Amino acid sequence: MASSQQSKYKVRKEYNEPIEAPDLTVKSWLRWIWKQLTSMKIALFLLLLLAAAAIPGSIYPQRSADPNGVALYFKNNPELAKFLDTLQLFDVYASSWFSAIYLLLFISLIGCLLPRIAVHYKALRELPPAPPTNLSRLPVYKKVNKETNSLQSAFEYLKSNKYKTVVSSDPKTEEILEIRAEKGYLRETGNLVFHISLVGVLISVALGGALSFNGQRVLVEGDTFVNNRAAYDSFTPGLLFTENELAPFSMRLDQFSITYDYINPANYAKPLDFRANVTTSVKGKQSQQLIRVNEPIGLPNAKVYLTGNGFAPEIVVRDIQGNITFSGPVVFLPQDGNMTSLGVIKVPDAPKQFGMMAFFYPTVGKLATGALTSTHPYPFDPVMTVNVYVGDLGLDKGMNSNVYELDTHSLKQIAGGKSGTKALKLVPGETVDLPQGLGTIELKSIKRFASLDITYNPLDIWVLITVVITFFGLILMLLIPRRRIWIRKTAEGAEIGALAKSRDESLERIVKEIAQTMKKSK
Amino acid sequence: MNPAALNTELATTSRLLVLIALTVYVVSFLVLAVSLANRAKATKQEQTKAALRIENIGLVLAGFATAIHAVGVLTRGIAANRVPWANMYEFSISGAFVVSFIYLVALFFRDIRFIATFVIGFVVLVIGSANTLFYVQVESLMPALQDYWLVIHVSVAILGTAFFTIAAALAGLLIAKSGKKKSNFLKVFPDTEKLEKLSYQFNVIGFILWTFTLIAGAIWADKAWHRFWGWDTKEVWTFIIWTIYAAYLHATTTRGWEGKKAAWLTLIGFSAVIFNFTIVNLFFKGLHVYSGL
Ligand code: HEM
Numbered sequence: 001m002a003s004s005q006q007s008k009y010k011v012r013k014e015y016n017e018p019i020e021a022p023d024l025t026v027k028s029w030l031r032w033i034w035k036q037l038t039s040m041k042i043a044l045f046l047l048l049l050l051a052a053a054a055i056p057g058s059i060y061p062q063r064s065a066d067p068n069g070v071a072l073y074f075k076n077n078p079e080l081a082k083f084l085d086t087l088q089l090f091d092v093y094a095s096s097w098f099s100a101i102y103l104l105l106f107i108s109l110i111g112c113l114l115p116r117i118a119v120h121y122k123a124l125r126e127l128p129p130a131p132p133t134n135l136s137r138l139p140v141y142k143k144v145n146k147e148t149n150s151l152q153s154a155f156e157y158l159k160s161n162k163y164k165t166v167v168s169s170d171p172k173t174e175e176i177l178e179i180r181a182e183k184g185y186l187r188e189t190g191n192l193v194f195h196i197s198l199v200g201v202l203i204s205v206a207l208g209g210a211l212s213f214n215g216q217r218v219l220v221e222g223d224t225f226v227n228n229r230a231a232y233d234s235f236t237p238g239l240l241f242t243e244n245e246l247a248p249f250s251m252r253l254d255q256f257s258i259t260y261d262y263i264n265p266a267n268y269a270k271p272l273d274f275r276a277n278v279t280t281s282v283k284g285k286q287s288q289q290l291i292r293v294n295e296p297i298g299l300p301n302a303k304v305y306l307t308g309n310g311f312a313p314e315i316v317v318r319d320i321q322g323n324i325t326f327s328g329p330v331v332f333l334p335q336d337g338n339m340t341s342l343g344v345i346k347v348p349d350a351p352k353q354f355g356m357m358a359f360f361y362p363t364v365g366k367l368a369t370g371a372l373t374s375t376h377p378y379p380f381d382p383v384m385t386v387n388v389y390v391g392d393l394g395l396d397k398g399m400n401s402n403v404y405e406l407d408t409h410s411l412k413q414i415a416g417g418k419s420g421t422k423a424l425k426l427v428p429g430e431t432v433d434l435p436q437g438l439g440t441i442e443l444k445s446i447k448r449f450a451s452l453d454i455t456y457n458p459l460d461i462w463v464l465i466t467v468v469i470t471f472f473g474l475i476l477m478l479l480i481p482r483r484r485i486w487i488r489k490t491a492e493g494a495e496i497g498a499l500a501k502s503r504d505e506s507l508e509r510i511v512k513e514i515a516q517t518m519k520k521s522k
Numbered sequence: 523m524n525p526a527a528l529n530t531e532l533a534t535t536s537r538l539l540v541l542i543a544l545t546v547y548v549v550s551f552l553v554l555a556v557s558l559a560n561r562a563k564a565t566k567q568e569q570t571k572a573a574l575r576i577e578n579i580g581l582v583l584a585g586f587a588t589a590i591h592a593v594g595v596l597t598r599g600i601a602a603n604r605v606p607w608a609n610m611y612e613f614s615i616s617g618a619f620v621v622s623f624i625y626l627v628a629l630f631f632r633d634i635r636f637i638a639t640f641v642i643g644f645v646v647l648v649i650g651s652a653n654t655l656f657y658v659q660v661e662s663l664m665p666a667l668q669d670y671w672l673v674i675h676v677s678v679a680i681l682g683t684a685f686f687t688i689a690a691a692l693a694g695l696l697i698a699k700s701g702k703k704k705s706n707f708l709k710v711f712p713d714t715e716k717l718e719k720l721s722y723q724f725n726v727i728g729f730i731l732w733t734f735t736l737i738a739g740a741i742w743a744d745k746a747w748h749r750f751w752g753w754d755t756k757e758v759w760t761f762i763i764w765t766i767y768a769a770y771l772h773a774t775t776t777r778g779w780e781g782k783k784a785a786w787l788t789l790i791g792f793s794a795v796i797f798n799f800t801i802v803n804l805f806f807k808g809l810h811v812y813s814g815l
Contacts, residue, residue, distance in 0.1 A: 293665035
């Protein structure tokens with residue numbers, strides 16, 4: 001790289017050199033492109049471009065982070081949305097243009113790094129270079145007058161301050177005539193470590209993402225989750241994920257509880273803590289664990305996070321004869337801060353198919369309009385109301401219908417709303433008759449459910465390791481100064497010249513200090 | 523977990539203390555501005571000396587204000603029974619405190635008295651807007667924020683912002699100074715070379731702290747949001763800021779950008795910091811919405 005000694009002292013001159021236009025052969029074109037790409041000018045441009053290219057992702061909703069926002073955008077501005085979508089503005093960080101920028105940047109980075117590693121490896125083994133003939137031309141220069149044997153003390157000073165030093169002495173008197181010293185190789189080492197591990201971060205993030213998976217599961221108290229793909233409510237695998245990454249384990253939700261604040265008027269009835277107590281079973285070994293927000297638990301090839309919760313009233317439906325046609329806890333989705341919840345019950349196997357849409361009020365209250373509402377998220381006074389619909393639920397057609405939705409378009413309402421019959425109203429333990437001889441419905445008890453996120457990224461530890469190394473490299477490269485100092489005996493005494501290879505505010509002070517040491521030791 | 527009692531009376535006292543600190547800051551700001559104006563006008567040595575004496579008074583006042591401010595921030599924390607940086611009002615008063623504190627401490631290491639007026643002016647602006655725009659009553663932490671990473675991640679972010687702020691003040695001056703017009707006023711400040719050096723040093727420390735903030739944020743996100751990085755709006759802007767300052771470091775060390783060009787990049791970076799704190803917090807959608815408003 002550096003051809004003469006002199007050019008090495010300047011800060012990376014090679015990045016400033018003009019790049020000649022290529023002649024017309026393919027080879028020289030390729031060389032020209034490569035030189036351009038690995039030039040600092042282009043790297044800087046790409047870095048700024050990357051910053052700018054990241055902005056639209058914070059303005060438009062992104063599919064990865066906010067799919068509902070994207071759907072809403074499409075609904076509100078269908079034309080514009082379509083156009084934006086062709087520009088990949090709803091997937092900025094996976095878009096071809098964003099990827100192109102950072103891939104080019106990293107190619108540029110690697111192209112920069114390889115030669116620098118070689119140069120630095122050599123520099124580490126080489127001795128400090130010979131001084132320029134004229135020391136007074138260096139940025140810091142000082143004369144020390146009428147000194148006798150003071151270069152010895154300067155040498156000791158430099159040694160004790162961990163400079164790499166070389167001395168040339170008079171072969172007869174052994175008096176030191178010249179000292180060359182250099183310090184701060186760790187700066188460049190840190191710089192290389194930083195840039196290399198940055199590549200490591202990118203690789204482990206990309207590869208880890210491809211090998212990872214992310215799944216959701218709603219678990220009602222008492223239910224057990226057995227880890228296999230079919231047991232997830234939704235499952236998003238990475239590109240390289242294979243099913244045998246799913247390790248065998250099971251997990252039962254024993255109890256879900258919430259602590260509310262009843263002490264402070266400012267947050268009255270705000271939830272302060274969510275706790276999911278689970279029993280996990282790994283290779284036959286059972287253990288009780290607690291999942292909280294911010295406190296996931298680790299299982300083989302999986303981390304389990306708590307993301308949401310709600311009520312799951314346990315409901316039993318019987319036909320006229322008393323045969324059970326539906327039984328089990330039903331997950332109700334919360335609709336507001338006081339946990340008014342909405343659930344759907346579909347009864348396909350009764351003589352006549354019917355569906356129910358039920359509202360659950362943990363602490364029931366009445367609005368001025370007469371409508372029911374919940375006044376508190378804790379079940380102090382729980383009530384469930386039920387609207388009943390008859391007709392074809394569409395279950396027999398094998399349609400993949402959503403368990404949380406009842407499509408009431410083609411159904412006839414026979415209880416609640418404008419049907420003429422009041423909605424059914426139940427408290428826990430109560431059984432009431434369904435209209436039109438459909439049988440009975442019982443609200444057996446109130447359970448809670450927890451929404452769990454189960455994720456796995458086999459390389460997340462490598463992301464962490466490379467990131468931490470990056471950080472240490474950064475500290476070294478920014479805080480350690482690299483400097484060279486030469487001291488030479490002259491007729492009048494001695495002269496000191498020094499050069500900083502980086503921004504270095506204390507070089508002058510250090511040269512003064514050396515001059516002091518030389519004086520003192522007279 | 524038992525809910526901790528919030529002390530609303532103490533929170534009121536805290537607000538009062540912060541307002542008293544604000545008043546003292548305003549007085550300090552005015553005194554510093556007068557001193558600056560006098561120095562610019564000074565033609566004789568004695569006049570400059572007198573102006574410097576006034577500057578000392580301004581700085582002592584700023585010290586008093588910072589001390590009162592410290593108690594104000596501390597009592598807010600005690601009142602809320604947690605660290606005092608869980609919503610925008612609290613970020614602002616804690617952040618403003620760190621800016622003035624770091625600045626006053628830095629005075630012992632670097633001669634940067636000449637930007638006192640701007641730094642204290644910025645602090646006045648932040649506390650003023652915190653009180654009028656962002657004020658909220660003390661509340662307990664929502665479960666997503668109950669984590670020791672709140673202490674680490676946010677405090678380092680605030681610290682980094684303080685360093686970026688001082689660097690930006692220096693860069694702003696540099697730009698003013700390197701303009702064509704040579705006004706008397708600008709003569710008071712050191713030459714552009716000195717300004718650039720100082721600005722660079724504050725940016726470097728700011729960048730290290732910001733890098734740490736980004737890493738700590740990712741570690742926390744892995745616990746709280748189930749992934750270490752998900753391009754949430756706040757993550758996006760933290761990344762943008764980081765990239766701008768990385769570009770700044772490259773520009774200054776490898777491309778030899780000096781003076782005005784580097785200073786403009788500093789100002790662009792700092793605008794992104796302010797944008798991230800205000801516009802992104804208040805108007806952008808995302809997971810990271812803890813303004814409390
Ligand atoms: C992923 C993109 C990159 C990031 C985030 C990054 C970040 C950094 C940072 C923060 C510094 C510290 C500046 C200083 O020493 O004061 C630095 C230094 C440096 N970078 Fe990069 N860099 C990137 C890409 C590149 C590329 C593509 C090249 C080569 C073309 C490069 C070459 C250098 C060199 C030579 C230095 C040393 C400056 C010196 O200390 O003299 N970097 N980089």
